[in-house]
Amino acid sequence: MRIRPCPRCGAIAEHLAYHNRYTLKSGQMATVIRCKQRMGTFCDRYGAAFYDLKTPEEKVDCACASE
Numbered sequence: 001m002r003i004r005p006c007p008r009c010g011a012i013a014e015h016l017a018y019h020n021r022y023t024l025k026s027g028q029m030a031t032v033i034r035c036k037q038r039m040g041t042f043c044d045r046y047g048a049a050f051y052d053l054k055t056p057e058e059k060v061d062c063a064c065a066s067e
């Protein structure tokens with residue numbers, strides 16, 4: 001699994017840990033990554049189509065926080 005750097009603080013993979021898996025309404029899978037540096041979580045979506053949408057990270061974070 002590919003992990004990109006934290007969108008908030010730029011922490012690299014060694015400061016990140018797998019947290020959960022998340023299914024978007026569209027049926028796409030996203031992985032929730034926990035940032036050890038800021039003790040927060042963010043979604044790492046897979047699928048090139050999704051990246052192209054350039055959804056603001058804050059929006060994605062809100063989706064995850066609703067769990």
Ligand SMILES: [Zn+2]
Pocket residue numbers: 006007008009010011035036037038
């Ligand atoms: Zn971070």
